[in-house]
Amino acid sequence: MSLLRPALLACALCAALAPLHAPAQPQVRGMQEILASAPAADWRELDPERTLYMDLDSGRVVIELAPGFAPAHVRNIRTLAGEGFWDGAAIYRVQDNFVVQFGDANADDPAGARDLGGARRRLPAEFERSAAGLEFTELPDADGWAPQVGFAEGFPAGRDPVAGKAWLAHCYGMVGAGRDLEPDSSVGAELYVVIGQSPRQLDRNITVVGRVVQGMELLSALPRGPEPMGFHEDPAMHVPIRSVRLASSLPAGERLRLQALRTDSASFAELVESRRNRRDAFYHRPAGHIDLCNVPLPVRVAAE
Amino acid sequence: MSLLRPALLACALCAALAPLHAPAQPQVRGMQEILASAPAADWRELDPERTLYMDLDSGRVVIELAPGFAPAHVRNIRTLAGEGFWDGAAIYRVQDNFVVQFGDANADDPAGARDLGGARRRLPAEFERSAAGLEFTELPDADGWAPQVGFAEGFPAGRDPVAGKAWLAHCYGMVGAGRDLEPDSSVGAELYVVIGQSPRQLDRNITVVGRVVQGMELLSALPRGPEPMGFHEDPAMHVPIRSVRLASSLPAGERLRLQALRTDSASFAELVESRRNRRDAFYHRPAGHIDLCNVPLPVRVAAE
Incomplete structure (x- = not known):
């Protein structure tokens, strides 16, 4: 991730060799090394019951759902995908530095809207949940958006120990349920994905349902819609969705075998520390800090 | 910026009317209202001597340079553009959630590299500057990356009052000078633009030279290069640059008349507060906080 000039191979080599001629530097491993040696137990298979495949002409976007935070929305999303x-x-x-949004472009036209089928028409707002019983791996660094930040069920999250509440954070790649002005007006049919600087002001103001774990570049590189909100009014600019399906609806042999690094693992803790204090030769002054949304959440394809 | 469902016109209307049937809500103006009524003195014309036009087949990207922070790099950039x-x-x-980088793809090939002409081959690292004499509009909210954050010369910046230093912050749209491992190895010929979550760990580790003030969507929506660093090795994927010129090198009548909201103005202070505490009807719980890189830095085309 260093901002090297184009001779990246030569410079990647330089970086790798640097500890040899800089012995005063503490031996701190970088992300690739940490991930390469993480024990199998530090990875978890994505649960096909809470993994969505959104297939576009350009490829597949994979979303991990968060039923622990938005159970009613995830139930509706499963129903909608199944139907x-x-x-x-x-x-x-597609709004630059904000979100990509998808679903039924005619949702608000009673004559043209798609039928929600067996999905519920009204859901509770699921902006936060009880923190009781929720495993929470706290980040050592605070931010101004939440009393505590960290990771829960593999997602970036905030927590308020006084109120006893936890919620998902609007980091890059997080997926939320669009709504109207009423807090309980989302049903999970219109979804958005964060493609820019984390809009954390939305935390606890809208229901977050999961995270894109693969294929973000198929969303983030889409042509932007017109200002100010990025809605493509010209249907020719709409990007067609071939299908959205639960992974579990496909035969086991056709599912992607994706694994996420457990956010409660020792490997993840080492990764966070390696990013809080960058020790590779490129960094002149390690920050000694990281923001929640700068922490990478690694996902890999399982070895056969 | 609310995450409304597609009936945006209807809902934009709802939002505008909301104060009428929610009289308990304090009357706080939103961004559009603040900008529409900002006095002329709260806007500044972009200085053509420190404005770059990068022309692509898809349109123009406009960069405001920061000679107050990186005088030697900006001097080199002016020379390079002039030649x-x-x-x-x-x-x-194009690395997803990180940067777009441009310049001479063959810079490290002595046989194929472009000649730097009258530009200097060695510049000092300009990672920070003295805070003495620098007007600094401090943001009321702190973050973990810097003792103080705010705005200086129209750019997002950090400041350390103990060390007496200030520096530009790696927010969305900021432009920096790529370098090798040595801190003083950048010359301003290879530039990068942040297109994702702010990589603030780079602050004070690399020379920042300015900000994209128009045309970000021409960079941020480009197809991503291969992992892990996004370098397009296939030259067919390279996006050609028609030209990069200083605005001042064009006849006055051909320059864009862009104006930026002064970050030391009352209108900007009101804008910041309106974003720290979102009071429109969409927001159930205003954050009472904003991160430096979430603050909009408005730019407009001057009225004729």
Whole structure:
């Protein structure tokens, strides 16, 4: 991730060799080394019951759902996926440095809207949940958006120990449920994905349902819609969605075997520390700090 | 910026009307209202001597340079632009959630590299500057990356009052000078632009030279290069640069008349507060906080 000039191979080599001629530097491992040697137990298989595949013409976007934080929304999303609600729907909004949004572009037109089928028409707002019983790996660094930040169920999250509440944080790649002005007006049919600087002001103001774990570049590089909100009014600019399916609805042999690094593992703790204080030769002054949304959440394809 | 469902016109109306049927809500103005009524004195014209036009086939990217923070780099960049160094060069790196990088894709090949002409081959690292004499509009909210954060010369910046230093912050759209491992190895010929979550760990580790003030979407929506660093090794994926010129090198009538909201103005202070505590009807719980890189830095086309 260093900002090297184009001779990256030569310079990647320089960086790798640097500890040899800089013996005063403490031996701190970088992300690739940490991940390469992480024991199998530090990885978890994505649960096909809470993994969505969104297939576009350009490829597959994989979303991990967060039923621990938004159980009613995730139930609706499972129903909608099972009934093919999004098949032939579209990505209709791309706002630079904010979100991509997809679903039924005609949702608010009673004559043209897709039928929600067996999904519920009204859900509770799931902006936060009880922190009781929730395993929470706290980040050593605080931020101004939440009393505590860290990771829960593999997602970036905030926690208020006084109120006893926890919530998912709007980091890059997080998926939320679009709504109208009423807090309980989202049903999970219109979803958005963060593609820019983390809009943490939305935390606890909208229901977050999961995270994109693969294929972000298929969303983040889409042509931006017109200012100010990025809605593509021209249907020719809509990006068609072939299908959105639960991984569990596919035969086991056709599922992606993705694994996420456990955020409660020793490998993850080492990774966080290696990012809080960058020790590779590129960094002149390690920050001694990291923001929640700068922490990488590694996902890999399982070895055969 | 609310995450409304597609009936945006109807809902934008709802939001505008909300104060009428929610009279308990304090009357706080939103960004559009603040900007629309900002007095002329709260806007500053971009100085053509420190404004770069990067012309791509897709349109123009406008960069405001920061000679107050990186005088030697900006001097080199002016020389390079004046001599047409980047004309026919390319954007050769697009790393998702990190940076776009452009310049001479062959910079490290002595046989194929472009000549730097009258530009200096060695510059001092300009990672920070003296805070003495620098007007600094401090943000009321702290973050973990710097003792103080705020705005200086229109840019997001950090400041250390004990060390007496200030520096530019790696927010979305900021432009920096790529370098090798040595701190003083950048010359301003290879530049990068932040297109994702702010990589603030780079602050004070690399020379920041300015900010994209128009045309970000021409960079941020480019197809991503291969992992892990996003360098497009296939030259067919390189995005050609038609030219990079200083605005002052064009006849006055051909320059864009862009104006930036002064970050030391009352309008900007009101804007910051309106974003720290979102009071429009969409927000159930205003954050009472904002991170430096979430503060909008408005730029407009001057009225004729």
